Amino acid sequence: MSPVTPVSPGSAGTGARRPFGARLSEASAALGPLAVGVDPHPGLLDAWGLPDDPSGLERFALTCLEALGGTVAAVKPQAAFFERHGSRGVAVLERLLAGLADAGTLSVLDVKRGDVGSTMTAYAQASLADGAPLAADAVTLSPFLGVGSLRPALDLAAATGRGVFVLALTSNPEGAAVQHARDAGGVAVAAAVARAAAAENAGALARGELGSVGLVVGATTGTAAADLGVDLVGCGGPLLAPGVGAQGAGPAELAQVFGPARGQVLATSSRAVLAAGPSVGALRAAARDAAERCALALAP
Numbered sequence: 001m002s003p004v005t006p007v008s009p010g011s012a013g014t015g016a017r018r019p020f021g022a023r024l025s026e027a028s029a030a031l032g033p034l035a036v037g038v039d040p041h042p043g044l045l046d047a048w049g050l051p052d053d054p055s056g057l058e059r060f061a062l063t064c065l066e067a068l069g070g071t072v073a074a075v076k077p078q079a080a081f082f083e084r085h086g087s088r089g090v091a092v093l094e095r096l097l098a099g100l101a102d103a104g105t106l107s108v109l110d111v112k113r114g115d116v117g118s119t120m121t122a123y124a125q126a127s128l129a130d131g132a133p134l135a136a137d138a139v140t141l142s143p144f145l146g147v148g149s150l151r152p153a154l155d156l157a158a159a160t161g162r163g164v165f166v167l168a169l170t171s172n173p174e175g176a177a178v179q180h181a182r183d184a185g186g187v188a189v190a191a192a193v194a195r196a197a198a199a200e201n202a203g204a205l206a207r208g209e210l211g212s213v214g215l216v217v218g219a220t221t222g223t224a225a226a227d228l229g230v231d232l233v234g235c236g237g238p239l240l241a242p243g244v245g246a247q248g249a250g251p252a253e254l255a256q257v258f259g260p261a262r263g264q265v266l267a268t269s270s271r272a273v274l275a276a277g278p279s280v281g282a283l284r285a286a287a288r289d290a291a292e293r294c295a296l297a298l299a300p
C-alpha cells in the first residue's frame with residue numbers, strides 16, 4: 001500500500017486531541033464536506049472481483065484506505081458489514097480505523113448504538129475511549145431509548161475529544177413514524193433530539209466553534225426539519241447527511257434540506273462512490289469528484 005499524506009491533525013489513537021467539531025470543520029474546509037462510507041456489501045465485493053469472506057473484506061478495506069486516506073475529510077465504515085464476517089471481520093475494521101488514524105483522516109464509525117445505563121457505558125468505551133481497539137473519531141448513536149440514555153457516550157466523547165452523531169431524521173421512509181411523532185406539548189421527537197444536542201454544544205457555540213454532538217439528518221428528508229421545528233442551525237453541531245447517491249439525493253436536495261444550516265453539513269455517500277472501485281485511482285477520483293460537488297452544493 002502506498003503511503004498517504006496526513007492532512008488533518010488529530011486521530012483516533014491515544015493522546016490529547018482537539019474537540020471533534022473543530023477538527024471536522026478544518027478537514028471539511030480543506031477537503032470538502034464529505035464522508036465516504038465504507039459499506040462492503042456482498043454485491044460490491046463481487047463487483048470488485050473479491051470473495052465474500054474475510055480475505056475479500058480485507059482487500060476491500062485496504063483498497064478504500066489507500067484511495068480515501070488523505071483524500072476526503074472523513075471515512076465512515078459501517079460496522080455490520082465487518083461484523084457479518086465474525087472476529088476476522090472485526091479485525092479488519094480495527095485495521096481500517098488504525099490506518100485512517102495514521103493517515104490523519106477522520107473516522108466516523110457507523111454503529112448506531114443506544115442502550116440502558118451501564119450497557120451504554122460499555123458501548124461508549126468500545127468506540128470512544130482512548131486505546132480501545134475500535135476507537136473512532138466519532139460514532140453514530142440511536143436516541144430511541146431516550147436521549148438521556150446516551151449520557152455515558154456524550155461524556156466520554158467530550159472527555160476524549162471525540163464526537164457523536166445522534167439519529168434525528170433518518171434517510172429511510174420508515175423513520176418518520178417515530179421521528180415525526182409529537183409529545184403532549186406538540187414537540188416532535190426529532191426536534192427534542194436537536195434541542196438535546198444544542199444543550200451539549202452550548203460551550204462550543206459560545207466560543208464560535210462547531211460543537212461535537214451532531215445529528216443525523218438524511219438528505220432525503222425534504223422539508224421535514226422545517227415542518228417539525230427541528231432547529232438545525234441552533235443545534236450547533238455537525239449534520240451527517242446520508243442519502244446522497246444511491247438513495248437518490250444529490251446537490252439540489254442537500255441545498256434544499258439544509259438551507260441556512262448547510263455550513264454544518266457532512267454529506268455521506270457509500271455505494272455511489274464505492275462503485276468506482278476496485279481501481280485505487282478511480283475510487284480516489286470518484287471520492288474527490290463527490291467531495292467537490294458537495295462543497296459546491298453546500299457553499300455559503
Ligand SMILES: O=C(O)c1cc(=O)[nH]c(=O)n1[C@@H]1O[C@H](COP(=O)(O)O)[C@@H](O)[C@H]1O
Pocket residue numbers: 037039078110112140169170171172216218242243244245246247268269270271272
Ligand atoms: O447513520 C447513518 O450513517 C445512516 C443514517 C441514515 O439515516 N441513513 C443511512 O443510510 N445511513 C447509513 O449511510 C449509508 C448509506 O449508504 P449509501 O446509500 O450506499 O450511500 C449506510 O451505511 C446507512 O447505514
